[in-house]
Amino acid sequence: MRARSADSIPARVLGVALAGAGAAHFTAPRAFDGLTAKAFPRETRQWTYRNGATELLLGLAIVYRRTRVLGSVGLFAYTAWLGGQLARRR
Template sequence: MNARTPDSTTARLFGLGLAGTGAAHFTAPRAFDQLTATAFPRSTRSWTYRNGATELFLGLAITFRRTRVLGAVGLLAYVGFLGSRLATNIGASNDRT
Protein backbone atom coordinates (compact mmCIF):
# COMPACT_ATOMS: atom_id res chain seq x y z
CA MET A 1 0.00 0.00 0.00
CA ASN A 2 1.29 3.44 -0.88
CA ALA A 3 -0.65 5.72 1.45
CA ARG A 4 0.49 9.32 1.70
CA THR A 5 -0.06 11.52 4.68
CA PRO A 6 -1.74 14.86 4.02
CA ASP A 7 0.51 17.81 3.44
CA SER A 8 0.81 20.43 6.16
CA THR A 9 -0.61 23.80 5.12
CA THR A 10 1.06 25.42 8.12
CA ALA A 11 4.49 24.13 7.11
CA ARG A 12 3.96 25.26 3.52
CA LEU A 13 2.92 28.75 4.59
CA PHE A 14 5.85 29.01 7.01
CA GLY A 15 8.25 27.87 4.29
CA LEU A 16 6.87 30.34 1.77
CA GLY A 17 7.05 33.13 4.35
CA LEU A 18 10.66 32.32 5.16
CA ALA A 19 11.52 32.12 1.46
CA GLY A 20 9.81 35.46 0.88
CA THR A 21 11.76 37.04 3.71
CA GLY A 22 14.95 35.65 2.21
CA ALA A 23 14.10 37.11 -1.20
CA ALA A 24 13.39 40.47 0.43
CA HIS A 25 17.03 40.60 1.56
CA PHE A 26 17.90 41.08 -2.12
CA THR A 27 15.16 43.52 -3.05
CA ALA A 28 15.45 45.75 0.05
CA PRO A 29 18.79 44.98 1.73
CA ARG A 30 18.87 48.23 3.73
CA ALA A 31 15.84 47.05 5.70
CA PHE A 32 17.93 44.14 7.01
CA ASP A 33 21.36 45.76 7.36
CA GLN A 34 20.87 47.17 10.86
CA LEU A 35 19.68 43.86 12.26
CA THR A 36 22.40 41.97 10.40
CA ALA A 37 25.08 44.34 11.74
CA THR A 38 24.32 43.16 15.28
CA ALA A 39 25.54 39.65 14.47
CA PHE A 40 27.90 40.54 11.61
CA PRO A 41 29.51 43.93 12.21
CA ARG A 42 32.06 43.42 9.41
CA SER A 43 30.96 43.02 5.78
CA THR A 44 27.36 43.59 6.85
CA ARG A 45 25.87 43.92 3.35
CA SER A 46 27.60 40.73 2.23
CA TRP A 47 26.13 38.93 5.24
CA THR A 48 22.70 40.42 4.50
CA TYR A 49 22.82 38.73 1.10
CA ARG A 50 24.19 35.46 2.53
CA ASN A 51 21.47 35.34 5.16
CA GLY A 52 18.88 36.10 2.50
CA ALA A 53 20.08 33.22 0.34
CA THR A 54 20.07 30.89 3.33
CA GLU A 55 16.54 31.86 4.31
CA LEU A 56 15.35 31.57 0.71
CA PHE A 57 16.72 28.05 0.27
CA LEU A 58 15.65 26.83 3.72
CA GLY A 59 12.17 28.27 3.19
CA LEU A 60 11.82 26.49 -0.14
CA ALA A 61 13.05 23.25 1.43
CA ILE A 62 10.42 23.53 4.17
CA THR A 63 7.70 24.34 1.64
CA PHE A 64 7.95 20.97 -0.10
CA ARG A 65 7.15 17.77 1.76
CA ARG A 66 10.04 15.76 0.25
CA THR A 67 12.68 18.17 1.60
CA ARG A 68 10.85 19.41 4.70
CA VAL A 69 12.84 17.42 7.26
CA LEU A 70 16.14 18.51 5.72
CA GLY A 71 14.91 22.12 5.66
CA ALA A 72 13.82 21.94 9.31
CA VAL A 73 17.19 20.54 10.40
CA GLY A 74 18.92 23.24 8.35
CA LEU A 75 16.75 25.91 9.97
CA LEU A 76 17.67 24.68 13.45
CA ALA A 77 21.36 24.80 12.53
CA TYR A 78 20.95 28.27 11.03
CA VAL A 79 19.17 29.62 14.12
CA GLY A 80 21.94 28.14 16.29
CA PHE A 81 24.59 29.78 14.10
CA LEU A 82 22.86 33.18 14.29
CA GLY A 83 22.43 32.83 18.05
CA SER A 84 26.11 32.07 18.53
CA ARG A 85 27.09 35.07 16.38
CA LEU A 86 24.79 37.34 18.37
CA ALA A 87 26.09 36.06 21.69
CA THR A 88 29.70 36.47 20.58
CA ASN A 89 29.26 39.99 19.23
CA ILE A 90 27.04 41.27 22.03
CA GLY A 91 29.49 39.84 24.58
CA ALA A 92 32.43 41.44 22.76
CA SER A 93 30.72 44.84 22.65
CA ASN A 94 29.94 44.61 26.39
CA ASP A 95 33.60 43.86 27.13
CA ARG A 96 34.66 47.07 25.34
CA THR A 97 32.40 49.29 27.45
Protein backbone atom coordinates in the same frame (compact mmCIF):
# COMPACT_ATOMS: atom_id res chain seq x y z
CA MET B 1 -1.18 0.69 -2.71
CA ARG B 2 -0.35 3.22 0.00
CA ALA B 3 -2.29 6.43 0.33
CA ARG B 4 -0.28 9.62 0.52
CA SER B 5 -0.49 11.47 3.79
CA ALA B 6 -1.91 14.96 3.83
CA ASP B 7 0.61 17.73 3.38
CA SER B 8 1.22 20.06 6.31
CA ILE B 9 -0.27 23.45 5.52
CA PRO B 10 1.40 25.17 8.51
CA ALA B 11 4.79 23.88 7.37
CA ARG B 12 4.16 25.13 3.85
CA VAL B 13 3.09 28.55 5.16
CA LEU B 14 6.25 28.75 7.30
CA GLY B 15 8.38 27.77 4.31
CA VAL B 16 6.78 30.35 2.02
CA ALA B 17 7.15 33.06 4.69
CA LEU B 18 10.80 32.18 5.28
CA ALA B 19 11.53 32.07 1.55
CA GLY B 20 9.77 35.43 1.14
CA ALA B 21 11.83 36.96 3.92
CA GLY B 22 14.96 35.58 2.28
CA ALA B 23 14.01 37.08 -1.07
CA ALA B 24 13.31 40.40 0.64
CA HIS B 25 16.98 40.54 1.67
CA PHE B 26 17.74 41.08 -2.02
CA THR B 27 14.92 43.47 -2.87
CA ALA B 28 15.22 45.68 0.24
CA PRO B 29 18.61 44.97 1.85
CA ARG B 30 18.63 48.18 3.88
CA ALA B 31 15.70 46.89 5.91
CA PHE B 32 17.92 44.02 7.11
CA ASP B 33 21.28 45.75 7.40
CA GLY B 34 20.63 47.13 10.89
CA LEU B 35 19.91 43.74 12.39
CA THR B 36 22.61 42.05 10.35
CA ALA B 37 25.21 44.57 11.54
CA LYS B 38 24.64 43.47 15.14
CA ALA B 39 25.91 39.98 14.32
CA PHE B 40 28.20 40.87 11.42
CA PRO B 41 29.67 44.36 11.85
CA ARG B 42 32.11 43.86 8.96
CA GLU B 43 30.93 43.20 5.43
CA THR B 44 27.35 43.73 6.59
CA ARG B 45 25.79 43.98 3.14
CA GLN B 46 27.45 40.74 1.98
CA TRP B 47 26.15 39.01 5.11
CA THR B 48 22.69 40.42 4.44
CA TYR B 49 22.75 38.74 1.04
CA ARG B 50 24.21 35.50 2.43
CA ASN B 51 21.57 35.32 5.12
CA GLY B 52 18.88 36.06 2.53
CA ALA B 53 20.11 33.24 0.31
CA THR B 54 20.18 30.86 3.28
CA GLU B 55 16.64 31.78 4.33
CA LEU B 56 15.37 31.50 0.76
CA LEU B 57 16.84 28.01 0.32
CA LEU B 58 15.73 26.77 3.73
CA GLY B 59 12.23 28.15 3.17
CA LEU B 60 11.94 26.39 -0.17
CA ALA B 61 13.20 23.16 1.40
CA ILE B 62 10.48 23.39 4.05
CA VAL B 63 7.76 24.04 1.46
CA TYR B 64 8.31 20.69 -0.26
CA ARG B 65 7.44 17.55 1.65
CA ARG B 66 10.37 15.55 0.26
CA THR B 67 12.95 18.04 1.64
CA ARG B 68 11.02 19.28 4.68
CA VAL B 69 12.98 17.34 7.30
CA LEU B 70 16.30 18.49 5.86
CA GLY B 71 15.05 22.07 5.67
CA SER B 72 13.79 21.94 9.25
CA VAL B 73 17.10 20.62 10.56
CA GLY B 74 18.87 23.29 8.52
CA LEU B 75 16.62 26.00 9.95
CA PHE B 76 17.35 24.80 13.49
CA ALA B 77 21.10 24.84 12.82
CA TYR B 78 20.94 28.22 11.10
CA THR B 79 18.96 29.74 13.97
CA ALA B 80 21.44 28.36 16.52
CA TRP B 81 24.38 29.69 14.50
CA LEU B 82 22.83 33.16 14.17
CA GLY B 83 22.07 33.22 17.89
CA GLY B 84 25.69 32.31 18.59
CA GLN B 85 26.91 35.10 16.33
CA LEU B 86 24.72 37.62 18.13
CA ALA B 87 25.79 36.38 21.56
CA ARG B 88 29.45 36.56 20.60
CA ARG B 89 29.13 40.21 19.53
CA ARG B 90 27.52 41.32 22.81
